[in-house]
Amino acid sequence: MTSSETIEPRVNYLNCDYSLKSWLLTTDHKRIGIMFLISITFFFVLGGVYAGLIRLSLLSPSGSLVSAQSYNKLFTMHGLIMIFFFLIPSIPAVLGNFLIPIMIGARDLAFPRLNLASWYVYVLGATFTIITAVTGGVDTGWTFYTPYSSIYSNTHVILMATGVFITGFSSIFTGLNFIVTIHKMRAPGLTWFRLPLFVWAIYATSLIMVLGTPVVAIAITLVGVERIFHIGIFDPALGGDPLLFQHLFWFYSHPAVYIMILPSMGVISEVITCFARKKIFGYNFIAFSSLTIAVLGFLVWGHHMFVSGQSIYAGLVFSLLSFLVAIPSAVKVFNWTATLYKGSISYDTPMLYALGFIGLFTVGGLTGLFLATLGMDVHVHDTYFVVAHFHYIMVGGAIMGYMAGLHYWWPKMTGKMYPDIWGRLAATVMFIGFNLTFFPQFILGYLGMPRRYHVYPPEFQMLNVFSTAGASILGIGYLIPVVYLLWSLRYGPEAGPNPWKATGLEWTTPSPPPTFNFDKMPVVTDEPYEYSREINTRE
């Protein structure tokens, strides 16, 4: 490890300047990370409200809580907000922004002003979303399928599409910044294979952000133009092909799911190794698997279109490629498990989330294979089976990974420790609530309950009631950390530079770090995750 001092300075990135202006005009990657944290938390709550309304509505088979069109708006807004305004920015813009420069021994990202621009662009796109939400929302589904979105829908498609288009640039700026930073600004001695696996994960994510987002931007621009000019680019009656939109849309939106999961996987790699006190098993494999997922993830988008009228030959190719992309994910799960084996495991809050991630992500991933199987997908496409599958990955996987990361690096970001007992309680409540919400949905989907319908056959009611009950428990689970994390800011004990006795450059700086991260630029001589060398005692 390095030899830099860890005396806690009086001045850190938080208290150096309290003025609002110093925050709004900051170029400090740590402050920008905190600003993103606040923004995405707001949207998580908003998306959660929509989810709550959906589950409430689905308590009764006749769906009498809201009208059919309102229901369509609920799931559309839920999806759009959760994907574009919470999940995609979450780990990269919060934890990535905060940690990447510190993890590689740099003073800041390569382009600090571009980083600030990324936040402002996010806020601008978010504003369009809020306006859309309060003026009646959109009812096209987050997927904006044509020709409904381009011709027939009477809702604020263009407003919302503009919001998504703008926010896409936030993603592109962040990804570009990370790629250049990781290539060019690593500390002396920090070769690629000494990098924390979190950095590899963020790098792979950034590649996807940068290469995929522009295509969906064009896709929704064309929808907007079509709505205004009615040329027929996606209208079959005028010679257009709705599937062209779907190709352009899913070219990004499938890799987008890897944008959402790869950073979480990066967090898990960090957390597992720390709380098993054991060097990660198969570092190279995990590093390369991140890149492989990024590349293969771009080759499988047609599996969202098996029953759309896409050529069956294309479907066959996409199905086969979709099987392939499961392999690098499985490699990670095997390696994490092997890391746990004969490790000295402690069940602190971050570890609970990480363990939950491994189990739930595995379920979600395996059910993805069901869906990649063309013949099977014909039966369960557009049912709750799909809904359950992606929520296992996005909530059971990605969000749990985000929670793990938030709890792992909270002491670093704030200098305070939260009460671990409450953290573990919240994680447990979340785990229970999550499974109660979404496992019944696998059954419902398999039995044939369609998704995006506000009504359903009465025989499905019991499972829907379980699901809604689970959702309320899950909601409580998410509320608990808000309380104790905020509490910790004021009343929590000082965390010190390395409360978890973890390896990694970020744990050699004070908590919270000073504005320029290091008193002296580090020189890296050690391999990562050298836990076997340390004495495994905890204060």
Next chain:
Amino acid sequence: MVAHQFDDAAQQREASTLGMWVFLATEIMFFGGLFAAYTAYRYKYPVGFAEASRHLDLLLGGINTAVLLTSSLTMALAVRSAQVGKRAQIVGFLVLTMLLGLAFLGIKAYEYHEKFAHHLVPGASFAFGGMHAREAKMFFYLYFAMTGLHAIHMLAGVAVVFYMTVAAARGKFTPGYYNPLEVTGLYWHFVDIIWIFLYPLLYLIA
């Protein structure tokens, strides 16, 4: 001149250049979406597209291509002038680049005006004789979308070149520091490359 996050000028230069290349990769994918739409519909409607393409002015398009190629030359020479420290030459070549860019946009504007006058702009006033009117409309939609997006990028490019011209006139660029010019050049050449493909794909179908 070295920003605080960088260790030295070399790191700043390399980061800046790599950043522009990553940005250009995003631009390839951005235009790529339109190229994908074009490919799909040209494949579907070869006859309609060919017929519609005949209504484009081959000569003007060709002249515009030559204009852009020349502007790439002047842009490259502007960067070279900075490399050898000839301040007046930098400004001269940048001004030429700008003028050529504006000439391109001027010719484009004229072409757009002609299309409008001949009712070839997709929309209420579109009128195209023969069996393939629907497909021709699709062609013109893509024509305006692709050349329009390209023109927007040209305009942004001209603005950046103007900014660089002012900086160059003030003596900002030396053989030791000309990276902003270099990355401006990268952007400019990229926009030229897009047009290198647009010209045959749109104007030379038939």
Next chain:
Amino acid sequence: MTDHVLPVKTYVAVFFALLLLLAATVTVNRLHLGEFGVVAALTIAVIKTILVVLFFMHVRSSSRLVWIFVGVGFYWLMILLILTMSDFVSRTWPPFSGGPL
């Protein structure tokens, strides 16, 4: 980033080559080669692009990393075009021209 200063001659030579290729594109178009016309036009465009990329954009003397990103951009565009077109082109192939449903 390049420290090599290319002589003016080189830039001008590349420029004339580009103009020549432009003339070639127009000429080939006049020949009405049908299907092959697209291939010819795109080939010429690719050659022009290579010249611009290598010489005007200094990639010839750039680092391997830059070469990789140039390749990545091109490669990803190909993924988009090829896999998308694989659907459109094979939709009418027998015997499954109706899709799975």
